[in-house]
Each structure stands twice: as structure tokens, then as C-alpha cells.
Amino acid sequence: MENKGLTKVDLIFESIDIMKVMKKAFEMTSDEIIQQILESGLKGRGGAGFPTGLKWKYTAAEKDPEKYIVCNADEGEPGTFKDREILDKVASKVYAGMTIAGKAMGARKGFIYLRGEYRFLLPQLFAELHKFHKLINEIGYDFSIEYRMGSGAYICGEESALFESIEGFRGEPRNKPPYPTVSGLFSKPTSINNVETLVTSVMIIEKGANEYFKLGTKDSRGSKVFSISGDTPIPGIFELELGMTVQEFVNEFGDGDTKAVQVGGASGFCVPRKKFKDTIIGFEGVPTGGSMKLFNSSRSMYNVLHNYLDFFAEESCGQCTPCRVGCQQLLKGVEKVKKGESKSTYLNELVKLADTMKVASKCGLGQSVGNAFKSIVENFREEIIY
Ligand SMILES: Cc1cc2nc3c(=O)[nH]c(=O)nc-3n(C[C@H](O)[C@H](O)[C@H](O)COP(=O)(O)O)c2cc1C
Ligand code: SF4
Numbered sequence: 001m002e003n004k005g006l007t008k009v010d011l012i013f014e015s016i017d018i019m020k021v022m023k024k025a026f027e028m029t030s031d032e033i034i035q036q037i038l039e040s041g042l043k044g045r046g047g048a049g050f051p052t053g054l055k056w057k058y059t060a061a062e063k064d065p066e067k068y069i070v071c072n073a074d075e076g077e078p079g080t081f082k083d084r085e086i087l088d089k090v091a092s093k094v095y096a097g098m099t100i101a102g103k104a105m106g107a108r109k110g111f112i113y114l115r116g117e118y119r120f121l122l123p124q125l126f127a128e129l130h131k132f133h134k135l136i137n138e139i140g141y142d143f144s145i146e147y148r149m150g151s152g153a154y155i156c157g158e159e160s161a162l163f164e165s166i167e168g169f170r171g172e173p174r175n176k177p178p179y180p181t182v183s184g185l186f187s188k189p190t191s192i193n194n195v196e197t198l199v200t201s202v203m204i205i206e207k208g209a210n211e212y213f214k215l216g217t218k219d220s221r222g223s224k225v226f227s228i229s230g231d232t233p234i235p236g237i238f239e240l241e242l243g244m245t246v247q248e249f250v251n252e253f254g255d256g257d258t259k260a261v262q263v264g265g266a267s268g269f270c271v272p273r274k275k276f277k278d279t280i281i282g283f284e285g286v287p288t289g290g291s292m293k294l295f296n297s298s299r300s301m302y303n304v305l306h307n308y309l310d311f312f313a314e315e316s317c318g319q320c321t322p323c324r325v326g327c328q329q330l331l332k333g334v335e336k337v338k339k340g341e342s343k344s345t346y347l348n349e350l351v352k353l354a355d356t357m358k359v360a361s362k363c364g365l366g367q368s369v370g371n372a373f374k375s376i377v378e379n380f381r382e383e384i385i386y
Pocket of ligand 2: 021155157173316317318319320321323324361362363364365367
């Protein structure tokens with residue numbers, strides 16, 4: 001287990017000369033840009049952790065002259081608020097990341113899908129975008145970005161549901177394959193990347209892949225912006241090198257009485273105190289799109305679980321049966337066990353249902369409901385039963 005300890009980093013919010021990085025990228029060939037991102041080991045920061053360089057490479061390989069780069073700023077995962085901060089503080093880096101990705105893949109158009117609740121940021125985001133468009137026009141580069149607004153549906157953060165939403169349809173996930181790199185927005189080759197992924201790629205071009213590669217571990221290169229909330233004396237946004245244990249994280253951010261940390265939001269995993277020391281935060285342990293929620297001993301883990309299940313039952317798009325019915329049944333099931341209307345052994349049946357949902361659901365929403373469900377039931381069973 002490679003353990004890097006807890007180190008604060010300032011990469012994402014570091015102030016840089018955007019035009020200098022853009023010029024550097026423009027002097028590189030598409031292959032050179034993609035090679036840098038591949039060599040950095042960067043994996044997507046939106047949650048799934050797909051290697052960013054590969055995504056760009058696959059999109060670049062498509063012959064269609066019309067391609068898109070989409071920035072996923074839907075940020076719907078409970079407990080995640082880092083993309084809002086990135087857009088608020090360094091929007092021009094997001095625009096630069098999209099332009100560089102566009103150059104690497106041959107896309108001339110970018111869309112940013114912004115969480116509906118972040119509408120209040122639009123005036124400043126438009127002002128920054130106007131300045132950015134002027135700058136790239138001055139150097140004669142043909143690339144433009146437009147905003148599209150979300151409307152409060154968690155499922156619209158899922159990449160193919162997001163495309164449906166931009167295209168004006170109900171936000172429901174598509175069948176895969178084809179993957180977005182082949183047929184994405186408007187059925188054209190598309191790379192969709194998280195806000196933080198795009199900014200990180202700018203910093204990789206600026207510093208060089210070798211420098212970035214030194215941060216983090218074999219499976220989790222680099223640093224990550226965390227949204228820290230719950231029972232902590234210092235809630236907020238922190239950028240940390242990847243590869244710390246949950247214990248090291250709790251030593252820094254806990255209130256001295258942390259009994260569990262929910263890593264990765266409602267779709268992530270609950271780590272109990274007894275596993276803090278042996279669990280690495282990253283792709284080799286518990287991955288996270290950034291949400292870190294701490295719970296102390298005053299919290300009922302039944303209430304935590306109920307809250308997540310209620311969220312999933314509400315947000316399931318209803319398209320496939322395992323998720324639509326499964327979310328409702330898990331919610332009703334734990335309620336019955338808590339009230340004593342079902343035996344505690346019924347929890348074992350519900351765990352089997354969560355396993356079935358993982359393999360039978362159509363998209364990541366239904367597939368990940370079991371993460372929080374199983375990790376809370378397995379580690380806090382005594383708090384769930386009557
Ligand atoms: C239900 C659901 C919601 C999602 N919400 C988001 C989101 O708000 N932001 C995001 O970047 N990715 C979200 N994703 C992941 C995206 O589908 C996609 O993997 C991501 O935008 C790819 O970017 P990356 O490779 O830079 O991580 C969500 C996935 C699912 C299944
Ligand atoms: S898993 Fe859930 S959210 Fe995803 S397509 Fe099926 S019903 Fe919709």
C-alpha cells in the first residue's frame with residue numbers, strides 16, 4: 001500500500017499566465033498534447049476515473065470533422081461543491097482546458113453544462129468568457145464555448161443523459177456502446193470532461209507531465225480538490241495530494257470524534273473508524289469525485305443511509321426496472337427493518353438486491369446505489385436494526 005501522507009497542494013487555484021500556456025499548447029502537435037496527458041497518468045475527476053489522455057486519443061482518432069468538447073459542470077453529487085469554486089475562482093483555466101482539449105482532438109466547439117443552482121455565477125462567467133474569446137481570436141484561433149443550463153436533475157450529470165438534455169430531450173442515459181468518443185453530443189465524436197479534469201490538464205501542459213507524475217501514487221497520480229463537509233471544524237475546499245489514508249485525512253479534518261467518513265458522496269463508500277488506517281483515498285482504495293463527509297458519534301447511520309436512499313429513489317430516472325424498483329425497495333426495506341416490521345435478516349436479502357442492481361442497472365446511478373448501502377449496512381448493522 002503506497003502511502004504519501006497528507007500534503008496540501010496549490011495547483012488548481014494557482015495563478016498562471018493563461019496565454020503563455022495556450023501558446024505552449026498551440027506550438028505542440030495534437031499527438032504531443034495527448035502524449036503529455038497520457039504520460040501524466042491523469043484520470044477523470046468526475047468520479048469514474050477514466051484516463052483522460054485515452055479519452056482524448058479515442059476522440060482524436062475519429063475522422064468526423066464535427067466534434068465536441070463538453071465540460072461537465074453539473075456537480076450533482078451530494079456533498080460536492082468544488083467545481084463551483086473552480087469556476088468561481090479560475091474560470092479562464094476551464095476555458096483554456098477546453099480549448100487545449102479541442103485542439104488535441106480536432107474540436108472547434110465546446111459546451112459547458114452548468115448546474116442550474118449555479119446560475120448566479122453566470123454574469124461573471126460570461127464576462128470571463130467574453131475576454132477569453134477575444135484573446136483566442138487575437139491569436140487567430142477558431143474555437144468557441146457556450147453555456148447550457150441544467151435544471152436540477154442528478155441524472156443529467158451522467159454523460160449521455162447530459163447530451164440528451166443539451167439536445168433538448170428528457171435527460172435519460174443512452175445505451176452504451178456507442179461511447180461518446182464515437183457518438184456523443186448530436187451523435188458526433190465527443191470528449192466529456194469534468195471541470196477539474198480540464199483545469200488539471202492545463203496545469204500538466206504548464207508544468208510538464210513529468211512534474212505532475214511525481215505527485216500521488218501508481219494508481220492515483222496527482223492531486224485532487226476535495227469538498228469537505230459534515231462534522232468538521234474546517235469545512236470547505238482543499239486541494240490535497242492523492243495517496244493519503246482516511247486516518248490521515250481524519251487527523252487533519254475530523255473533530256476528534258469521527259466514526260465514519262462517506263467518501264465520494266451518495267454513490268461512494270462509507271469507511272468506518274476501524275478501517276481508517278488501512279484505507280487509501282484514491283483509485284486503489286476508495287475513489288472520490290471530491291465529496292468527503294465526516295460523521296461523528298452523534299449521528300445515526302440509519303438516518304444517513306435513509307437520506308441517501310431517499311435521494312436515489314427520487315433521482316432515479318425510472319428508465320430501467322432494477323434501479324427504478326430497486327431504489328424504492330431498498331428504501332422501504334430499511335424502514336421496515338428499523339420499525340421491527342421485518343426481521344434483521346431481511347437486510348441480507350436487501351444486500352442481494354443491491355448486488356443485482358449493480359450488474360443489472362443501465363447506468364452508473366443504479367450501479368452505484370449498492371456502494372453506500374452495503375458499506376453502511378455491513379459496518380453499522382446495529383444502527384439499522386430495530
Ligand atoms: C448519476 C451520475 C451523475 C454524474 N454526475 C456528474 C457530475 O455532476 N459531474 C461530473 O463531472 N461527472 C458526473 N458523472 C460522471 C460522468 O458521467 C462522466 O463520467 C464524467 O463527466 C467524465 O468526466 P471525467 O472523465 O473528466 O471524469 C455522473 C455520473 C452518473 C452516473
Ligand atoms: S440505472 Fe436508474 S438512473 Fe440509470 S437509466 Fe436505469 S433507472 Fe435511469
